[in-house]
Amino acid sequence: MNRTPLPRLAAFFSLALLAACSQRLPIDEGRLVIALPGTPVSLDPRLATDAYGEQILQMTHAALLRLDAAGNPVPDLASGWESPDPLKYVFTLRSGARFHDGRPLTSADVKFTFDWVLDPANRSPHRAMYRHVRSIDAPDARTVVFRLSEPFAPFLSTMVRGIVPAGSRAGGYAPPAGAGPYRIDDVSPDGAAELSAFDGCLDGPPAIRRVTVKFIPDSNVRFLELRMGSVNFALNGVDPDMLAAAEKTGRLAVEEAAGGNVSYLGFNLRDRALSDPRVRRAIALAIDRDAIVRTIWEERADVVDTILPAGSWARDPDLPKVLPDPFRARRLLDEAGYRDPDGGGPLPRLRLTYKTSQNEVRRRVATVVQEQLRQVGILVEIQSLEWGTFFSDVKKGNFQLYGLTWVGISDPDIYFHAFHSASAPPDGANRGGYANARVDRLTEAARREPSREKRREMYREVQRILARELPVFPLWAGRNLLVRDRRLRGFELTPDESYHAVRDLRIDPPAAGPAPAGTPR
Secondary structure (H helix, E strand, C coil): CCCCCHHHHHHHHHHHHHHHCCCCCHHHHCEEEEEECCCCCCCCCCCCCCHHHHHHHHHHCCECEEECCCCCEEECCEEEEEEEECCEEEEEECCCCECCCCCECCHHHHHHHHHHHHCHHHCCCCHHHHCCEEEEEEEECCEEEEEECCCCCCHHHHCCCECCCCCCCCCCCCCCCCCCCEEEEEECCCCEEEEEECCCCCCCCCCCCEEEEEECCCHHHHHHHHHHCCCCEEECCCCHHHHHHHHHCCCEEEEEECCCCEEEEEECCCCCCCCCHHHHHHHHHHCCHHHHHHHCCCCCEEECCCCCCCCCCCCCCCCCCCCCCHHHHHHHHHHCCCCCCCCCCCCCCEEEEEEEECCHHHHHHHHHHHHHHHCCCEEEEEEEECHHHHHHHHHHCCCCEEEEEECCCCCCCHHHHHHCCCCCCCCCCCCCCCCCHHHHHHHHHHHHCCCHHHHHHHHHHHHHHHHHHCCEEEEEEECEEEEEECCEECCCCCCCCCCHHHHHCEECCCCCCCCCCCCCC
């Protein structure tokens, strides 16, 4: 573990706090400063796939629909919709919508956005999500008509894509204009994104006029900046073992709520060893998830056996539990041909690499997994990479093992996106190369089935197959942990870690009287 020794870190805090005492803080100037643990790969809603990019886009780009706290589609740019038959959806746009550059937002912009995603030449990673769309029409400025080639039950949940002006070119860090509550004024990939309130937002301008989103991969630095006051908002950005220290500052408040983001261990099934389900099962049996939740997450996570979040209508509550069993793990490795070469000596049965980001908690998890696998004879090399490089390797299939988290799962159609044999990147997220004909048929049929009860049964069978074959190993669902300045009010924590509610934040005036101990002013 590459962690700064506590005495040296404490001294660093003290010096930084002394330096900050004479400075005016961002919150005193009415500015919100958010810390993200990584740099977004793209800020174009047609191209962004990573959580950091999506979270910024939730503040800057409006969509036809958005998802409420329960994951149900609700109006955003659309005032409503109707579906006269299973192959037709008609959306009516709210009047008065404008982009950040002042242009009116019309149905032509909606059509352009989705046509761009569907054009194979643009190589959008979201194209496969809309493969069922046969045509898009804009008969007038406020009406958009989607016609499908076949019934698609989760269609409405795919309408959360941010809308861009017609004719917009693709841009990674020069994103096209949006219509959300904040506009992007400037982005430095190695530093921060600067946002400002959009007065023309349909629902009115946000109360906080300026937002800085800092990209801070190092957890110690994030915590230091929170403690100093140079950052005043971090959602799931503070290590669990630092939360008590955060509350003791007097300036910071910690909020905790149920989370719906599921972490998992990914396998490359193209690899000779990992293509054997006995090896994957052995790895799962060697990992003590409860111990990791207890020691690293400090009980602020819940062990899971499916990637669907708690509360999902399709979640199977009766899946078999995978309990740690090193003896059985060794026996399975024997059966797969990976016998102990030296009878308990230092030589491993098998060598694997484990890729992860530079997030400190993820690296600590990787270190514990490394030790647990060593105890059954698997030698693991950890490769901790910068976020963009790591995520690029995962999408390319350049890994043996990796650790990631599914963020914002709203519909069980995730099983088609992540496990159908035709969903390999860039057409989906089947990064490990999993192929099962029964899973293919079930996930295809569930997309066409209008009955939620029948879809539930199909997805529960899919979950049972995946629990048996383990193309990925679900680990835990983390609780959502918000560390914020006590003067910030109005943010609603949702299971999918949404940043939509940033627009509702306000800053209370400073309290009269002396500042809390250790609080610079």
